[in-house]
Amino acid sequence: MSDTRRMLAEMADPLFAELSSSATMERDWARIEELGLPLLLAPETEGGFGGTWEDALVVFRLAGYHALALPLPEAIIAGRAQEGSQEHFLLCAFARGAQIAGALDAALAIAVGYVNERQQFGRPLGKFQAVQQSLATFACEAAAANCAAMGAAQALDRGDATFEVAAAKLRANRAVGVGSTVAHQVHGAIGFTEEYGLHELTKRLWQWRSEFGNDAHWSRVLGELVVARGSEAFWPDLTARTDPTRVD
Amino acid sequence: MQTFATEAVDWPESATALREQVRALVAEHGERDPVRRANCWTKADPAFSRRLGEAGLLGMTWPREYGGHERSQIERYVVIEELLAAGAPVGAHWIADRQSGPLLLRMGNEELKRRWVPAIARGEAFACIGLSEPNSGSDLASVRTSARRDGDDWVINGQKVWTTGAHVAHFMIALIRSEPGSERQQGLSQFVIPMDAPGVTVKPIIDLTGAHEFNEVFFEDVRLPATALLGEEGNGWKQATAELSLERSGPERYLSSMALFTELVRHAGKHPDQTVRELVGRLAAEAWTLRLMSASVAAKLARGEDPALEATIVKDLGNSYEQAIPELVQAVVEMDLNGEDALARVTAYLLQVSPSFSLRGGTREILKGIIARGLGLR
Numbered sequence: 267m268s269d270t271r272r273m274l275a276e277m278a279d280p281l282f283a284e285l286s287s288s289a290t291m292e293r294d295w296a297r298i299e300e301l302g303l304p305l306l307l308a309p310e311t312e313g314g315f316g317g318t319w320e321d322a323l324v325v326f327r328l329a330g331y332h333a334l335a336l337p338l339p340e341a342i343i344a345g346r347a348q349e350g351s352q353e354h355f356l357l358c359a360f361a362r363g364a365q366i367a368g369a370l371d372a373a374l375a376i377a378v379g380y381v382n383e384r385q386q387f388g389r390p391l392g393k394f395q396a397v398q399q400s401l402a403t404f405a406c407e408a409a410a411a412n413c414a415a416m417g418a419a420q421a422l423d424r425g426d427a428t429f430e431v432a433a434a435k436l437r438a439n440r441a442v443g444v445g446s447t448v449a450h451q452v453h454g455a456i457g458f459t460e461e462y463g464l465h466e467l468t469k470r471l472w473q474w475r476s477e478f479g480n481d482a483h484w485s486r487v488l489g490e491l492v493v494a495r496g497s498e499a500f501w502p503d504l505t506a507r508t509d510p511t512r513v514d
Numbered sequence: 515m516q517t518f519a520t521e522a523v524d525w526p527e528s529a530t531a532l533r534e535q536v537r538a539l540v541a542e543h544g545e546r547d548p549v550r551r552a553n554c555w556t557k558a559d560p561a562f563s564r565r566l567g568e569a570g571l572l573g574m575t576w577p578r579e580y581g582g583h584e585r586s587q588i589e590r591y592v593v594i595e596e597l598l599a600a601g602a603p604v605g606a607h608w609i610a611d612r613q614s615g616p617l618l619l620r621m622g623n624e625e626l627k628r629r630w631v632p633a634i635a636r637g638e639a640f641a642c643i644g645l646s647e648p649n650s651g652s653d654l655a656s657v658r659t660s661a662r663r664d665g666d667d668w669v670i671n672g673q674k675v676w677t678t679g680a681h682v683a684h685f686m687i688a689l690i691r692s693e694p695g696s697e698r699q700q701g702l703s704q705f706v707i708p709m710d711a712p713g714v715t716v717k718p719i720i721d722l723t724g725a726h727e728f729n730e731v732f733f734e735d736v737r738l739p740a741t742a743l744l745g746e747e748g749n750g751w752k753q754a755t756a757e758l759s760l761e762r763s764g765p766e767r768y769l770s771s772m773a774l775f776t777e778l779v780r781h782a783g784k785h786p787d788q789t790v791r792e793l794v795g796r797l798a799a800e801a802w803t804l805r806l807m808s809a810s811v812a813a814k815l816a817r818g819e820d821p822a823l824e825a826t827i828v829k830d831l832g833n834s835y836e837q838a839i840p841e842l843v844q845a846v847v848e849m850d851l852n853g854e855d856a857l858a859r860v861t862a863y864l865l866q867v868s869p870s871f872s873l874r875g876g877t878r879e880i881l882k883g884i885i886a887r888g889l890g891l892r
Contacts, residue, residue, distance in 0.1 A: 267521075375515035378889050398886035405885055406831050409518030409824075410803050416520045417806045433799035440796075482792065489782070489795030497780035501599045501772065502533075504802065509529040 270317070271324045277301055278325055282332040287466040289335045304341040319360070319422035323415060326361045330368030330474075333466045339365065356428060359435040359478035364415040366438040366474050370408040373449040373467045377401060381452050397452055404448040407441035414438060421507065429491055429507070436484040442475045518824055523809045529592045536596035539569060544602040548856045549863045551601020551773035555766045556727050558682045559603035560640070566597075566604075567637025572611050576619060581632030587816035591765070591809060598769035606682055610634045613760050614641035614687055618706075621745035621753055626706055630685060644674040644688030644707070644731060645754065652880050654689065655699045655751065659733060661692040668692075668705065668743065670713075670736040678874070680716045680729035683709055689754045692747055702750035705742050712736070723866045756820075761875050763811040763825035767832030768804040770871065771839045774864055775801065777857040778843055789846050797842070800835050804828065823888040830881045833872040840864040 267275070281301065285294050298304065306322055308314025315321070326339050339361035347354035378401060381392035391397050414434035421430035446468040450457045457464045479487075492500055526532075543562050545551050566572050574590040576582025597604050615634045618627055633639035650656040659672025670690060680686065686707045693701030707714065713736035719728040745753050775797055782790045807828045814821040840861050844851075849858040851865075872878040886892050 371515050371517055374517065374889075378515070378891065381891065392891040395883075398889075398891045399879065399882045401889055401891065402830075402882035402885035405517050405889055406827050409827050410807065410831055412516070412518055413520045413807045413810065414799075414803045416522075417803070420522060430802070432795075433802045436796065436799040437803045440799075481796070485792040485795035485799070486788070487795065488798050489791035489793070492779055492794050492798050493782045493791055496783060497776045500776065500779060500798070504805065505529070505533060505595075508523070509525050509533070510527050 267324075268320075270315075271321055274306075274317075274321055274324045275328065278303065278328050279332075282328050282334045285332070285334060285336065287333040287335050287463075287470075291336065295336060298336060298338055303338060305345075306342050308345055319419040320416075322361075323364050323419040326364035327368035327371075327412075327415065330365030330470070331372045333369060333372070333470050355478055356431050357422075359484070360415075360418050360422065360427075360431045362474045362478050363411070363418060363431070363435040363438040366442060366471060367408070367411040367415040369467045369471050369474070370404075370411055370438075370441055370445045373445060373464065373471070374401070374404055374408050376464055376467070377404070377449045377452050380456075391452065400448045400452060404445050407444045411438040411441040411445075424507075429488065432479075432484045432488045432491070435479055436481060436488065439475045439481050439484070442471045446471050518807070518810075518827060520806070520810045521813065523806075523813045524588065526586060526589050526592070528589060532589060532592045533596050535569065536571065536593055536602075537600065539565065539571075540597065540600040540602045544600055548601075548773045548777055548860050550603065552860050552864055553770045553867055554601040554603055554605070554773075555598060555608050555770070556605045556678070556725075557603040558606040558640075558679065560606045560637075560682065562603050563607040563637040563640070565637070566607070567635060572607055572637050573615055573631070573635030576615060576631065576635060580619065580627055581635035583635075587812060588809075591812040595765045595769065595805070595809075598765055599772050601773045605679065606640050607634070607637055608766075609643060609679060609683075610639060610641035612764065613643065613757050614685075616760060617687065617704075617753070617757055618744070621704075622706075623741055625741045626744065630706070633684075639684045640679065640682050642677050642680045642683035642686045642709075642729075642731075644677055644686045644690075646674065646676045648673060648675050652877050654754070655702075657689055657691055657702065659688070659690045660694070661690045661703065661705060661738075662694070664737075666740045668738045668740070670705065670707065670733040670738060672733050674731045674733075675728075676719070677716075677729045677731050678727055680709065680731050681718060681726065685709060686731065687744060689750050692743075692750070699751040701748055702754075703747050704744040704750045704753050705738060706744050707733075707736065707738065707742065711738065721867070721870070723863065758876065759815070759820060759822045759825045762829040762881075763808065763815065763821065765805070765808045767829045767875075768801065768808060768835055771836045771864055772801075774839055774843065774857075774860045777860050778847075781847060781857045793842055793846050797835075797839060804832055804835060807831070823885065826876075826881050826884045826888075829875060830878060830885065833878065836864075836871050837868045840868055 305314035306317040310316040343357045384391050414437040418430045418434035421427035456462050543565050570583050571593050573582040574585040647657050661668045661670050688705050692703035713734040715732040717730045718726045782794050811821045811824050843861050851862040
């Protein structure tokens with residue numbers, strides 16, 4: 267991680283953890299503004315950070331991790347694209363994908379912590395192979411969502427990223443089902459109560475899965491992109507997206 | 515919790531030229547039949563392997579002194595993903611280039627290195643790996659094949675099973691119990707066994723598609739010189755398990771079915787059926803993500819880190835993806851699996867072989883156990 271991104275994480279993490287799901291605009295937005303976070307992507311000449319999409323990813327992911335109930339991703343994106351435009355929709359889809367990735371990691375951490383503590387049948391739940399295997403499946407899905415979000419951020423920094431954002435949001439959406447199901451399953455009935463905080467994450471995961479494009483939307487967009495290019499173009503296109511431009 | 519620390523892959527400036535080189539070579543010598551292009555890293559074609567050797571595309575990262583080309587790990591990655599995406603028949607040299615060569619260079623004595631490494635890089639020496647035994651399956655620590663000292667020599671007796679490519683290999687790197695009476699992970703050593711040594715017998719195991727990929731290998735008083743011991747006596751368990759990172763992280767874990775995906779896109783282009791196009795989109799998202807993850811593991815290996823956990827995650831996700839593809843295609847595209855249509859033929863083939871995808875290189879259950887350990891659950 268670069269120094270900028272480490273600094274951003276160190277700044278945002280404790281504040282988001284404190285505000286988390288109970289934050290309100292009236293009470294807490296000023297503290298977000300104090301840190302200058304809404305101006306993350308604005309140029310330094312305009313008082314912003316001059317940040318990249320990879321920097322934004324750090325903030326979006328942490329907002330998801332702490333289920334931050336403030337429209338910070340929307341505020342960060344506001345200066346970049348006109349609301350209602352295709353570009354705006356795409357950028358918000360990227361933000362939701364990143365938030366999902368963060369929230370999945372948080373739900374996984376809570377689940378792992380819980381099964382290590384909770385004793386049943388004379389030993390911690392986490393010692394049961396069936397529980398271990400479910401959580402391993404969850405970890406794979408969370409890993410995929412996180413990698414996909416990063417790939418989309420890199421693509422946005424390179425330029426046209428419709429393909430990558432579509433793929434990342436679709437991948438994140440798919441991870442939500444497995445992740446939230448396992449998180450609740452290993453918690454038993456406790457996870458289903460209002461007093462236990464897991465639902466702050468899972469409710470948002472279900473919400474974010476619908477926002478800015480559900481599975482059908484993005485698989486249609488991606489499918490059309492791929493089919494239009496033809497069967498022989500898929501692989502060369504994929505590699506051309508990441509290879510450094512050739513200098514002839 | 516951060517499940518998978520991804521960092522940007524620094525794709526080399528030479529990538530484009532390397533890709534063009536591989537694409538031209540495959541167009542000239544590779545495989546055109548879409549069924550043969552699927553699961554291509556199990557398809558042996560020694561002539562093609564020699565051609566790659568001549569082109570300098572084997573042993574790419576190894577020292578020149580041993581026939582290598584001193585290219586970077588990421589340059590090698592570019593070459594292997596191109597070969598797999600094109601469905602080139604790389605099975606003959608696959609294990610030697612991926613695992614055996616690097617292992618010999620790291621642990622081998624001078625004689626072993628001189629004898630085998632340059633020949634691997636030329637595409638003339640192929641390897642197999644002797645791990646599983648009857649009744650041992652995934653429990654590798656239960657191996658019973660024995661190596662007994664006789665003067666300066668070692669005498670090997672026992673049997674290996676599920677040995678991929680033993681019938682085309684020139685040598686085997688085998689995990690063998692070298693200390694009589696030792697238990698589990700203790701007392702195991704790795705040996706390099708020439709397949710033409712007296713007392714080595716290979717018997718085919720034919721799979722359910724009728725293909726010959728696996729074998730049983732019998733050792734009857736196989737006499738080896740002291741120099742056949744690879745690495746340290748008694749350190750075989752550690753050496754063999756370290757090798758598995760190389761086996762699990764590669765793009766072969768998600769690219770086995772690229773031939774099917776290509777045929778699906780071709781089919782979708784001819785029939786503007788929305789469900790088929792949505793499936794194309796879904797599979798494209800998955801393939802794109804897996805490529806990112808797989809390359810990220812390669813980048814970590816290149817930096818000298820040991821991404822064993824990440825490699826395991828990539829293999830598990832890759833296996834699930836590859837097993838899902840033929841089933842999903844079957845579910846949305848009407849087809850006669852016995853027909854001549856290319857899409858139906860590849861689907862039929864992959865439906866049959868895909869059960870092996872979550873077995874080879876570690877079963878799904880073993881992998882999930884490793885991931886659970888990474889999560890702090892074991």
